Amino acid sequence: MKNIKQDSESTFHRRDLMKTSTILFGGLLLGGLGKSVYAKTNPSEIFKPLKENPLILNSNENSLGMSKKAHNAIIQRLPKAFRYLRYSSHSPRMELMDKIASMFKLTQDNITLGNGSSETIQAAIQALITEQKNTNVPVQLLIPELTFEFAELYAKPFNITITKIPFDSKMGIDIPKMKENAEAFKGFSIVYICNPNNPTGLITPAKYIDKWIKEAPKDRVFFIFDEAYGEYVDDKRFQSAIKWIPLKQENILVTKTFSKMYALAGLRIGYGVGSPKTIKKIRAFVELDNINALAAVAANASLEDKEFAKRSIQANATSRKILSDTLDELKIKYLPSQANFMFYQIKGNLKTFQKRMEDKHIIVGREFSPLSQWNRISLGVPAEMNAFTNELRNFRKKGWI
Amino acid sequence: MKNIKQDSESTFHRRDLMKTSTILFGGLLLGGLGKSVYAKTNPSEIFKPLKENPLILNSNENSLGMSKKAHNAIIQRLPKAFRYLRYSSHSPRMELMDKIASMFKLTQDNITLGNGSSETIQAAIQALITEQKNTNVPVQLLIPELTFEFAELYAKPFNITITKIPFDSKMGIDIPKMKENAEAFKGFSIVYICNPNNPTGLITPAKYIDKWIKEAPKDRVFFIFDEAYGEYVDDKRFQSAIKWIPLKQENILVTKTFSKMYALAGLRIGYGVGSPKTIKKIRAFVELDNINALAAVAANASLEDKEFAKRSIQANATSRKILSDTLDELKIKYLPSQANFMFYQIKGNLKTFQKRMEDKHIIVGREFSPLSQWNRISLGVPAEMNAFTNELRNFRKKGWI
Incomplete structure (x- = not known):
């Protein structure tokens, strides 16, 4: 396992270095945009949140970046x-x-x-x-x-x-x-x-x-x-x-x-x-x-740039699937999102949850009063969703959600 | 005489090609910003208005360009x-x-x-x-x-x-x-x-x-x-x-x-x-x-960028001097401007004046009713003011102002 610095925005974590050649080939297929965009949208990549480069999922932004x-x-x-x-x-x-x-x-x-x-x-x-x-x-x-x-x-x-x-x-x-x-x-x-x-x-x-x-x-x-x-x-x-x-x-x-x-x-x-x-x-x-x-x-x-629009929608759909699959697996209640974020129910106090996520360098959505047992999470790109869902699983192991 | 394409913005016209080495040296002195900025601010350069690259002096913009x-x-x-x-x-x-x-x-x-x-x-x-x-x-x-x-x-x-x-x-x-x-x-x-x-x-x-x-x-x-x-x-x-x-x-x-x-x-x-x-x-x-x-x-x-601010003010002061000297020379009435534009009195109809300037690829200020015998001209950079004042002199020769 090795951290790879992809661009100034984010650090991705390869699940499997054996996939490198496939990834590069895939990158070429994606209109020559290179590893950076591909790594973000590849469902097998995992973003690595760091203190100096946290995973920001609180403002419904599109971290694919512009066309x-x-x-x-x-x-x-x-x-x-x-x-x-x-x-x-x-x-x-x-x-x-x-x-x-x-x-x-x-x-x-x-x-x-x-x-x-x-x-x-x-x-x-x-x-x-x-x-x-x-x-x-x-x-x-x-x-x-x-x-x-x-x-x-x-x-x-x-x-x-x-x-x-x-x-x-x-x-x-x-x-x-x-x-x-x-x-x-x-x-x-x-x-x-x-x-x-x-x-x-x-x-x-x-x-x-x-x-x-x-x-x-x-x-x-x-x-x-x-x-x-x-x-x-x-x-x-x-x-x-x-x-x-x-x-x-x-x-x-x-x-x-x-x-x-x-x-x-x-x-x-x-x-x-x-x-x-x-x-x-x-x-x-x-x-x-x-x-x-x-x-x-x-x-x-x-x-x-019709290609970009397509890729953008696709990346969001992939992230949505990664998150909903995980929430299903963990039996966490959520609303069927049609946007680039998802609203799901957490156990216990939202402030505690936010703090614990922040300790892992993940910034989740703010409170939407009076629904203080719900959290809004921006879907980010698939590599980011993988990092977030992995953390959700860790939280479950600890009995936090 | 030769037209030199300086950058995507403007075409400058050298008054004297013998000055080239001085210009380059001057350019180096200006913090390595190169000929482009220097040509714009050098009081001996003349911008050449073209149909596809007109001299735009109607919106009080700073054509020096950003720092x-x-x-x-x-x-x-x-x-x-x-x-x-x-x-x-x-x-x-x-x-x-x-x-x-x-x-x-x-x-x-x-x-x-x-x-x-x-x-x-x-x-x-x-x-x-x-x-x-x-x-x-x-x-x-x-x-x-x-x-x-x-x-x-x-x-x-x-x-x-x-x-x-x-x-x-x-x-x-x-x-x-x-x-x-x-x-x-x-x-x-x-x-x-x-x-x-x-x-x-x-x-x-x-x-x-x-x-x-x-x-x-x-x-x-x-x-x-x-x-x-x-x-x-x-x-x-x-x-x-x-x-x-x-x-x-x-x-x-x-x-x-x-x-x-x-x-x-x-x-x-x-x-x-x-x-x-x-x-x-x-x-x-x-x-x-x-x-x-x-x-x-x-x-x-x-x-x-304090250097840029200084250069910006200086370029404007030089342009102001070029214009007021010309207006004095032509005995045209103007207000003592303290800004990056000047208000001066034209003879006859403003619309005719605007049209004649446009024929020379120079865009001057709009009418400020009811002062329809006055024109507002943005000062631009010295090379631009030289082009404008040359045209004013031509207009005088034709009896248009």
Whole structure:
């Protein structure tokens, strides 16, 4: 057994050195990207967490790293990075708008770019609240009891009502209960639905969502669908709400990001899709000159790299399988994730569990109150999942889980 | 005479090939940065505008390009760009907060980072308006008649009063008139002062500003000082309003950027300086996970590169001299710029002038209504200013200016 330093990011641990030639051959097959990416995605590799190089599984990042094409596009843009991104027709900003729009058979008027989907969610919340406040209509933000918290954080300074609806019996988002609440509210409801939801990883089936959209009064309910993890879903009951946009549905915004499948979290690039009227409203609250030039060229290059997207989804599916197999083996309860993280039940105190994992140089997810007996773990790449599941088995031997 | 392709950005034209050895020697003296930077800053070089490589002087960018140290820091960070920037103590985000704070002998509580100073201006405008609206106090944005327009654009969707005060007789910001207006306004005034002002390039002397700050009621007037171009000022009557922050002045925010002197416009990184109370209020409106990782490491490296800062200021001063000498020679009226652009009076129609310059592959500044007989030109590097001033002389020969 020997530790092999693969790159500046991570240290992998070979389970079997006899496999070296196969690994190299496999690496060549993967488009010449070399051992580094292959080692990360090879299900028989094991990452070795070290104090100076811990296994970070707490932020739903994609540790596969960005596409080589995105990497090269950034390097190529650097000499021009002293310039603002233009709004003129040939700029990377407009190229990106066009690419995204044509992906969904829409036009630039349907797209607003943002610093991650986070900025788009913020601008939407602010635009909707301000529009209603300007005419003295009461506004509420209507969200599931447990979800990605940015919508709530962005709404807070406006002193509006924030209503949280408990999960259904399977920890899914309770759409009928949310609908009931919106119908009873005397004012305007901004509904935020993260699909798949964070931290549960569960999808909300299209049939429930579609029914609500059809029946909701457009002047009293606005839907924000956060589909940051949509690319990872293989459950056929899920459908992206973007399908509603060509139908000229005015009260819907769908937000997407390059942070997950495309591994560009540190670059901050995402977007919103909606009707031209909605997008115009939101753009008034988006920062001028918002996205950075390197993110724009990286996103453009990523959209051209279909191979990378495939490999990214595949690596995540492999990691998901490694983890769910282990949890089954250890008889640990977990939710059937459709994202790049998994929510599973631990025994005893989460803080103790986190501390014990940290002692092994593994950083697991934070607490999602009130579910303090659950832990969210980012799936990482297969080599990382192998390290994590090995540690879970050790914990079981010690009676800690 | 021979055109020499210096780098992917620009083509320079040697005035005298006999100077080659001197140029190379000079290049070596400039810290090994090579001909490219030297050619840009050498006052005897002339940039050659081409259709495929025009001379872009319309956005107050710093065409010197970023510091080599910033460039290297970006390359080094790329393998980790799949990660979000952390808020923990050793992250580049916190390192940058610390560096900026210590530059002004302040603490992290005094600093809010933003995607360019633009995001900080936006968050401040939104935070201040929302705070007053939550208690039904009327709010106005009080600005000079001609200034950087983002503050106004960010305020517009809130339906507040926007009051514009005419310039004084020398096209300076009329502080006494603004003060009078704020005193008469029954409500809360957000005062936005860009210093030096854009597009005039003129400073507002500290003595006028200080008097107003001392006399203004803190609960009715809030000052935003945009000092994006502050580093270029050598007029002693200017003082950064940051001097007020250690004095615990609650009603002041100063915004700064890495887009100008540090040439990082495409990366989107800036900040605001204020009291802890002010900064806390503004942070609630700043996007979560806002700045990107590459901008953070580039900004950190830039702050360490004192040589670059010096060279950057020097190049701008040289360009300013080249332009003002030419304008003097041609007896063209201009304002004494303290920034990286200059506002000068043209004869006849601006659109015609812009078009004629464009025919020579030179992109000059847009119209700043109602001053349609003035043009704002970004100073660029000396080699670029030589090309522009040569064209001005040609225009004079043709009787166009």
